[in-house]
Amino acid sequence: MRASLRLALISVAAALPVAAAVAVTSAASAADEPTPITVLTSDFEDGTTQGWAGRASETVAVSTTVAHGGSTSLSVTGRTAAWQGPSLDVLGTFEKGTAYTISAWVRLASGSDNARLSVERRTDGVAAYDQVVGNTAIDSGRWVNLVGRYTLATDVDFLRVYVETASSTESLYIDDVTASYVPALPIQTNIPSVQDVVTEFPVGAAITGAEIVTEHGQLLDKHFNSVTPGNALKWDATEPSEGAFTYAQADPLVSFAKAHGMAIRGHTLVWHNQTPSWVFTGADGQPMTATADDKALLLDRLENHIRNVAAHYGTDIGVWDVVNEVIDENQSDGLRRSSWFTVAGLDYIRTAFRVAREVAPHAKLFINDYNTNVPAKRDKLYALVAQLKAEGVPVDGVGHQMHVNVSWPSIADTKAMLDKFVPLGLEQQITEMDVSIYTSNGESFPTPPADRLLQQAYVYRDMFALFRQYRDEITSVTLWGLADDNTWLDTFPVTRKDAPLLFDTRLQAKSAYWGVVDPTKINTTTSTPSPTGPTPNSPTPSTPGTPGTAACSVTYRVTGSWQGGFQADVRVTNTGSTAWTSWTLGWQFAAGQQITQLWNGSAAQSGAAASVTNAGWNGAVAPGASASFGFLGSWTGSNPAPTSYSLKGTICATA
Template sequence: MRALPRLALAALLAAAPLAVVTAAASAAEDPTPITVLTSDFEDGTVQGWTGRSAETVAHTTAVAHGGTGSLAVSGRTAAWEGPSLDVFGVFKKGTAYTVSAWVRMESGSDTARLSVERRTGGVAAYDQVSGGTAVSSGAWVNLTGRYTLATDVDFLRLYVETSSTTGPLHIDDVTASYVPALPVQTDIPAVKDVVTEFPVGVAITGAEIISEHGELLNRHFASVTPGNALKWDATEPSENTFTYAQADPLIAYAKANDLAIRGHTLVWHNQTPAWVFTGADGQPMTATAEDKTLLLARLENHIRNVAAHYGTDIGVWDVVNEVIDESQSDGLRRSTWHTVTGLDYIRTAFRVAREVAPHAKLFINDYNTNVPAKRDHLFTLVQRLRAEGVPIDGVGHQVHINVNWPTIAESEAMLAKFVPLGIEQQITEMDVSIYTNESENFATPPADRLLKQAYVYRDMFALFRRYAGEITSVTLWGLADDNTWLDTFPVTRKDAPLLFDTRLQAKSAYWGVTDPARIETSPSPSTPSSSTPTPPSSCAIAYRVTASWPGGFQGDVKITNTGAAPLTSWSLTWKFTGGQQIRQLWGGSHTQALGTVTVGNAEWNGSVAAGGSVSVGFLGSWTGANPAPAAFTVNGATCTVL
């Protein structure tokens, strides 16, 4: 999985009551941040800001977030064009900066984010600092995120971009600051020394192999998974042009520090460049013999190059990722891979991976495998393919969960299901969100949520140890809370899903894994209910496009129960008028008949309290235009469109 621009993923989070926020998250009190950048535009100048292209930037007093001045940006001809500031020499390698900017549109609305462009030897790369955040002309909106420069560069610029529109915008009160790093704790036991039944690892980016992060990684963990650096868009961005600039430093670091390596991932429906699914005629591929032959040839060529590049350095590969969709009658995701080739892309991927990497263990990896329908479809698929001789060595369970969901019984059923197949099982992307629904947003993680999280880690690791004969590794999807994909998915907010906090200090969750006796009092669990859908007395819908690219887009729909009674389940309907098609949806199950889309809740998010909200996200395709739906219903009742 997973980090944006990674786009579709594990489940949205189960609904539960909001807890009272009373305590801060950190294991240590944060000192006053040291500010390295301030742009307040109060001196009548642009303070060094320029456009990324031919757009115009100018000081203005027409609107301001603070004081009387701001920066006006106009003449944008592309969504990625916007105000830009040179931060080369300001941001130091290995330091984690908190970057903040206030943004508003001059008219209309869009989704905006903070990004960084960096260049080394003239080769450009792009990093996202803040997740996409809805902005409009009605009010100033804060974009904020954390950024660590992990490589040597000769060019570094901070900029603001939008998702789809090119209208004028304003920025103000831009700051960047950092809190001096704390030493890595050396008076606590190493995770890898306590958990000896199987190796425990983490997903990494370049930020995790430098300075204190590298020290924490080496002290506690036995294996690593490059989170995004081995995916198709990173390794073969254009046909037959392979690059390993992102992955090579991570692999070299792992080898130098005796860390085992999991390769993630050779085949996935996301983060795959558009050219892969473009036929020889320049058109999107369809289920023709010619397109099938071409697509399988591209797949084989990709695997032969990428897997061969690393040879025996990588001992485990996630060969195919997220191929199950339990909403389909046969349980198979209707990705372009499947539409064009059926199951042959899976057969080809495993066959070629075995030929190129005969030493490696080959896995099929998926999320929500604790959900019975998904678990059963995955079991059936693996059983069928292995009976055909497809060399599947193991099943990967991502285990993106939260403090209320799933139960230990559901997780045990997930593991027990695959025991009769006699294959390996691995926990591949584990994290435990402190949030239980999409409407929650904590300034600092509440003490009761951190306590619940510690008990979840305790109970899950106890379960994994009971199945030590089946589980051959456990990987956490991140090293510490300062760098987690959950900060931007399913919505932008600070999460705290891992064992170490934002200053790399051990949390209660760490003690849940290493010494549960150190955890304080356990809170009471809560369980959402489900029943037959009933019409809400009133509802409101917020529909937005959160990212857009040629031929495709990402969106989400937020349902707010504005009535006095809770919903115990829901069915959401809208109609696309521009020929858009949903290709993948998370947070529920969907059907589409021509333009009409119907989405039903998942078993874990059907309960929506009065005043509460729940969201679904999706990936779609479009041509020509992408108009927003004009009307929505929930359980047959017409909703207000926000």
């Protein structure tokens, strides 16, 4: 199913939803969070149903037959449909914008099935359903805990949480149901915005409704200038039944983005997952096969879908992932044997791009896939895109999902991925990046280990440094999520708490954030090298200069080096007693090095003489405090560190 066992964590881009509409699912809160505030407890020990009722005609009653805790539970009998079960009104309990952790213990009276924890909400009488916990195996021999996060992101007039099963109508029991939340922290407003530091291309986040309210919306607005509706534009969300189009999930996300001046990536018009079964059902009611009639019907449905969805958003969406995950490198022709392909062959891809161009002539049209840094898959994708371009199919760009982890892939493999597509003259985008802290499916940590978070920071540092080198080819970088409180990796490929993004579960900046914004601020108490980048040169000590009245010291470190290029971090410290309101640091390169890109300041260079002036946000440096910047440079032959630095016309000490 994957390129190798080592790649087991690198999965299909959105094989599972980040969350349904406004639901946010995760295994549990981070261990370092404060004690949650409980707003709901149902243990049924008082002999009443405590407000629980059936969703339809089923019967709910207190039972002493089995119990998870204490001596009683709630029995649910007379179920006539799998989606019927016990439900509780939480309209007056849950507040919009608060992330609640909901926990329920469930078991069957007999047999086995899968259970789900869901929420039904209604606005003006229109119902919508959010899955808090997906299919979880249950049986009659044990209690199983369903735990997930839920954030209400819209105004509603009806809100109930309920337990359902996947297929059976067997009687069931529930017990010890709780809902709690951790008070939100304000976002950090005194740190640089990612979008202000990374200016070579838009930096985006994949979002659900939970990311556009309260502190989440503030964090999104501060740091990102592009968004991708993670699931709200997929087929199951926009055309759940034939011809019945709905944009209830996506419209609020697009409206938020427009109101905050953000670019919008449309994801996705065609995918083999999250596509309703009716799409592949023939006129005879049977699954489609490779007949002329079924192919014509399937392509008609595809064209109708794209014409409606793309037209609905018009020029609001400037980039579309037209087709998603069409490559299977294990096939001789490299093409995934999806229902799309088995019925329509390559014509479904040709049709999708043709219709998208007709409906959205302004938009950039992308083909998007995962594991494109694996040579076999990269090469098969290249061959397909080259073929499509030769046929005149309007492919504008290639999307690299970049679901990676702290030990895979290498910078060299990622660079080779980007280099491969440069000759095609297409745009390239990083579309779904996250960096798992896990390196195998067998690992599970109650709290993200410090060394993994440090490795993760180095991955983000090295990857973004590479991406910024390719600013002429890469036109957008998107992270698959906003913060660690809402990530699909909490439940895929196995259930465990992951921490793959720049901000933690309480929306605070991690070392990963500093890896992108200012690598000098990554935890420096350990010497663990980057697992993905080129082997760093040993830090080259500078020759101490003669301290002057500027009262400053400078630390210069080469943190990565490769043939013809390097990355350096520089820290300048105010060792005097007077605060600086601004600063400019100057030095001489001894071997012809050239600064090619710099962050957290502005650079000027004439021959060997280089200088860096503070950015708008880091010019003020109090006594004893430091300011930092980093840069990419080129070198030939050797790369010695500068031997002296000057600030305000005097020489700084070197450290």
